[in-house]
Amino acid sequence: MIEQKAACPGCGRPNSAELCGDCLQWQKQVGFVLENRGLFYYDAGFRQWIEGYKFTGDYRLRGAFTAELNQALKNYRDYLICPMPLSKERFATRGFNQxxxxxxxxxxxxxxxxxxxxxxxxxxxxxxxxxxxxxPFTLKVSKEKIRNQRVLLVDDVYTTGRTLVHGAELLYQNGVETVKTLTFAR
Ligand SMILES: [Zn+2]
Known part of the structure; x- marks a missing residue:
């Protein structure tokens, strides 16, 4: 697992104790920085897991790190937990949201x-x-449901951060107080 104290406070990149260059770019571009936490390194083991689960579609693999995930979610007790959605088309092809x-x-x-x-x-x-x-996103719930709330967006992998930034932007525009993000890998 990624040592949080030694990770970028913005994107969760390992071994970057200060805000990294990519996060500084985001700050300039959208006016805020995500507070992303990545659970695992995107290493050979993770790649094997995501290939079997997400791409081959072995749904049984979804429980591979439930304990670690539960532990991490304890840091977000007063947050609405929100998985990143797939498009209807993607959902129909994969059959599940990973x-x-x-x-x-x-x-x-x-x-x-x-x-x-x-x-x-x-x-x-x-x-x-x-x-x-x-x-790429629209709101699925009424503004009232999320106004002044805290939201944790959860995704499988942090790549450029673009998708999570879009999600956070839309939530902030609709009155959410704080958005943080959690990804299975970084
Ligand atoms: Zn960063």
């Missing part, structure tokens, strides 16, 4: 607060293209 699949086994209930619009697939795009993307 994030809520894991969160179904953990203690706090989760809530889908965001909905993902249909968009062209991410893979095959360059990093620059991904970073320029339009807001």
């Amino acid at each position: 994030v809520s699949g894991c969160l179904e086994l953990t203690k706090p209930a989760y809530h889908f607060l965001l909905e993902r619009k249909e968009l062209a697939p991410q893979s095959g795009k360059t990093r620059a293209e991904r970073l320029k993307m339009e807001q």
